[in-house]
Amino acid sequence: MWEFFVRSLDASTIFTLAALGELIGQRSGVLNVGIEGVMLFGATLGFIAAQSTGSYLLGFLVGIAIGGLLGLMHGFFSITLGVDQVVSGMGIWIMGFGLTTYIGNPYTGPLGMPRIPSILGLSPFFYLGIALVVITWFVLSKTSLGLRIRSVGENPSVAEVSGIDVAKTRYLCVTIGGMLMGLAGAVYSLDYNPVWNYNFLMGWGFIALALVFFSMWNPFILLSGSLLFGTLWQLSLNPQLVLPGVMSRYIWRMVPFAITLLVLLIMSTKWFRIKWGAAKPEALGQPYVKE
Amino acid sequence: MSRKFGLLFVILVVVSLLLAACQPQEVVKTVEVEKEVIKTVEVEKEVIKTVEVEKEVIKTVEVEKEVKESATLAIEHFSIIDGTTWSGAHDRAGKRIAEKYPNVEYVYREEVGPDLTNPYAEEMIADGASIVVGNAEFMGMPLKDIADQYPDVYFASIIASDLTTKRNFIRLFPRQYQALYLEGLIAGALTETGNIGVVSAFPSVQVIRRQAGFYLGVQDAAELLGKDITVYVKYVGDWYLPPEERDIANTLITQYDVDVLTQQTDSGSPLDVAQESGIWFIGKDMDIVGFYGWSDTDTVAISFDTRWEVLYENIVKNWLAGNENPETVLYLGMADSMTLADGTVVPTVDIMNDNKVGIEAISPAALPLIPDEIVALVEQRRDQMINGVWDPFFEHAFVSNGTGLDLEGTPVPAAGTEVKPAGVMPTNEWLLSLFNFDLEGTVILE
Numbered sequence: 001m002w003e004f005f006v007r008s009l010d011a012s013t014i015f016t017l018a019a020l021g022e023l024i025g026q027r028s029g030v031l032n033v034g035i036e037g038v039m040l041f042g043a044t045l046g047f048i049a050a051q052s053t054g055s056y057l058l059g060f061l062v063g064i065a066i067g068g069l070l071g072l073m074h075g076f077f078s079i080t081l082g083v084d085q086v087v088s089g090m091g092i093w094i095m096g097f098g099l100t101t102y103i104g105n106p107y108t109g110p111l112g113m114p115r116i117p118s119i120l121g122l123s124p125f126f127y128l129g130i131a132l133v134v135i136t137w138f139v140l141s142k143t144s145l146g147l148r149i150r151s152v153g154e155n156p157s158v159a160e161v162s163g164i165d166v167a168k169t170r171y172l173c174v175t176i177g178g179m180l181m182g183l184a185g186a187v188y189s190l191d192y193n194p195v196w197n198y199n200f201l202m203g204w205g206f207i208a209l210a211l212v213f214f215s216m217w218n219p220f221i222l223l224s225g226s227l228l229f230g231t232l233w234q235l236s237l238n239p240q241l242v243l244p245g246v247m248s249r250y251i252w253r254m255v256p257f258a259i260t261l262l263v264l265l266i267m268s269t270k271w272f273r274i275k276w277g278a279a280k281p282e283a284l285g286q287p288y289v290k291e
Numbered sequence: 292m293s294r295k296f297g298l299l300f301v302i303l304v305v306v307s308l309l310l311a312a313c314q315p316q317e318v319v320k321t322v323e324v325e326k327e328v329i330k331t332v333e334v335e336k337e338v339i340k341t342v343e344v345e346k347e348v349i350k351t352v353e354v355e356k357e358v359k360e361s362a363t364l365a366i367e368h369f370s371i372i373d374g375t376t377w378s379g380a381h382d383r384a385g386k387r388i389a390e391k392y393p394n395v396e397y398v399y400r401e402e403v404g405p406d407l408t409n410p411y412a413e414e415m416i417a418d419g420a421s422i423v424v425g426n427a428e429f430m431g432m433p434l435k436d437i438a439d440q441y442p443d444v445y446f447a448s449i450i451a452s453d454l455t456t457k458r459n460f461i462r463l464f465p466r467q468y469q470a471l472y473l474e475g476l477i478a479g480a481l482t483e484t485g486n487i488g489v490v491s492a493f494p495s496v497q498v499i500r501r502q503a504g505f506y507l508g509v510q511d512a513a514e515l516l517g518k519d520i521t522v523y524v525k526y527v528g529d530w531y532l533p534p535e536e537r538d539i540a541n542t543l544i545t546q547y548d549v550d551v552l553t554q555q556t557d558s559g560s561p562l563d564v565a566q567e568s569g570i571w572f573i574g575k576d577m578d579i580v581g582f583y584g585w586s587d588t589d590t591v592a593i594s595f596d597t598r599w600e601v602l603y604e605n606i607v608k609n610w611l612a613g614n615e616n617p618e619t620v621l622y623l624g625m626a627d628s629m630t631l632a633d634g635t636v637v638p639t640v641d642i643m644n645d646n647k648v649g650i651e652a653i654s655p656a657a658l659p660l661i662p663d664e665i666v667a668l669v670e671q672r673r674d675q676m677i678n679g680v681w682d683p684f685f686e687h688a689f690v691s692n693g694t695g696l697d698l699e700g701t702p703v704p705a706a707g708t709e710v711k712p713a714g715v716m717p718t719n720e721w722l723l724s725l726f727n728f729d730l731e732g733t734v735i736l737e
Binding site for chain 1: 297300303304306371373374375525526528531532533534535537538539541542545546558559560562563566567583584585586736737
């Protein structure tokens with residue numbers, strides 16, 4: 001029971017960190033669908049830095065730094081140049097897939113460093129993830145900075161009139177968001193699965209993206225969604241432990257993704273939006289041009 | 292509003308906890324009780340008949356062959372080469388052929404999907420390629436479509452389950468099950484819990500055949516040592532899914548008490564989990580310790596190495612000799628070998644670990660844990676297979692487990708069906724394209 005739950009929580013930590021980064025960006029109105037690419041970069045360069053220097057700290061710092069840089073790049077395209085945010089994000093993902101395969105190939109194989117010690121049987125990043133969720137919620141809900149972020153995500157024109165620098169606020173959010181995505185990648189490659197292989201994330205970034213919509217842009221719902229998805233992920237891999245022979249293993253593997261799709265479908269209905277309130281930032285995905 | 296979110300948060304956490312709580316604390320094993328059953332067996336009587344036999348008169352006809360002076364071996368790799376055991380072994384094979392034969396050049400393309408197989412092949416043929424190989428079936432098969440357009444070129448593709456051939460479209464695979472049998476002997480001797488885990492890709496003829504070789508080795512070790520050993524196989528869904536491979540390896544260790552782990556997948560995750568958990572790992576396809584340095588012999592008890600160059604040499608020699616009708620199904624094993632440029636003789640497959648072969652390849656940390664009779668048996672069976680006088684698939688009966696892969700016209704035989712008796716060697720065609728069931732006793736975790 002405990003080992004199974006630990007693995008679920010460890011998996012959920014990756015989703016939490018990456019999705020939190022995406023949530024912060026989206027609350028300011030910037031959508032980054034390149035989350036998988038940012039995570040691949042953070043994971044690969046963090047892995048290379050740690051293996052080359054023997055320092056975990058350096059590995060995580062490199063992962064966070066490259067994530068921040070990619071967030072800035074996405075900000076430059078989507079905020080300064082005003083290009084389509086989906087196109088810019090897709091570009092980052094494709095670049096991440098191709099370039100990390102090229103850069104990381106010579107490093108294929110296990111990390112070969114002693115494992116990061118756990119705290120009470122859990123990865124220390126699990127606790128960090130929870131702390132970051134609380135901090136994010138606090139900043140977004142209880143501070144003037146949070147109010148500025150939410151206002152540029154809802155109505156950038158009004159925010160601008162109120163004296164808020166929309167571009168600066170959005171840049172801040174996409175950079176911090178990118179840093180969290182890079183950290184999520186580094187946690188994956190240095191702690192969760194410390195083995196470098198090409199394209200090793202296999203869609204985890206997209207799951208994190210879906211979790212942001214699932215969370216209705218609320219950090220606590222995001223955390224619980226991550227926990228649920230981490231558990232479902234484990235169950236879908238090992239259905240024989242719970243309901244042996246009930247369904248084909250191929251159908252079980254679909255379950256987490258099918259549930260995500262179902263939740264997104266329900267959330268997109270008018271009934272749900274009225275019942276729970278429309279939490280989606282109104283200006284999400286729309287480039288802001290100062291009039 | 293905030294109460295609603297709070298309620299949703301609580302519901303989701305509770306659901307997660309309930310789902311996690313659903314899994315059982317321990318695995319219940321089914322114990323099979325042997326029953327003595329008296330069977331009536333029909334015994335064939337030897338009857339000597341006088342039969343007239345037509346004599347076939349063979350005439351010798353001289354055929355002119357155009358002997359070629361040089362060749363270019365072009366390998367299309369489905370994946371990248373660096374850090375991969377499959378394409379890495381093919382690449383090493385191409386280089387070894389070029390080293391041995393100065394008149395043979397080796398060229399390659401990486402990450403070739405089925406849509407690129409033929410465009411790349413035609414490009415390389417235009418540049419002088421005389422032999423074009425696709426190193427996986429899914430992307431090598433399109434080569435048959437252009438084989439007729441280039442009658443002077445040999446095309447070749449790995450066999451996964453389809454055995455289509457043409458005059459100049461060759462299919463090839465090594466008898467890896469022979470080395471896997473030896474690995475099974477060692478794994479069976481090493482397990483203390485009596486549980487061995489296989490992180491596997493998906494049911495296919497290739498996977499089932501390789502697992503059967505390993506399983507037979509484990510069972511022979513169990514019989515010799517009087518152990519009760521269970522082999523658990525858990526399918527991941529594909530050859531390369533690192534996160535899933537890691538989680539399934541962890542499940543095998545924590546839920547099924549596995550203390551020897553192997554894989555029929557391609558990522559390094561199961562190896563890392565074995566190392567982290569302090570259990571033995573059995574490698575595949577290449578010597579991952581000696582060639583890649585991914586681990587050490589404190590974790591990797593044994594591995595096996597595939598020398599595709601033995602198969603490629605056969606193809607290259609035929610092409611250079613101007614043979615217009617080469618053998619189109621190559622299924623070479625330990626009895627077939629090649630002498631490398633440096634004089635080393637390498638069989639098509641062999642157990643190998645930390646650049647050592649044979650008994651010496653067994654990890655120095657594992658060797659003292661393996662009873663002498665098993666070490667002697669590994670040595671004996673290896674020698675016999677190298678000399679071509681013994682084969683695990685000849686020696687053992689094939690009894691179906693009732694699990695496997697339904698093929699068109701060949702459903703999985705019912706559990707308990709003896710598909711092949713002991714002492715009979717299955718045909719290459721059957722082994723390569725119709726062996727679709729797990730052997731009785733293998734535990735497939737659904």
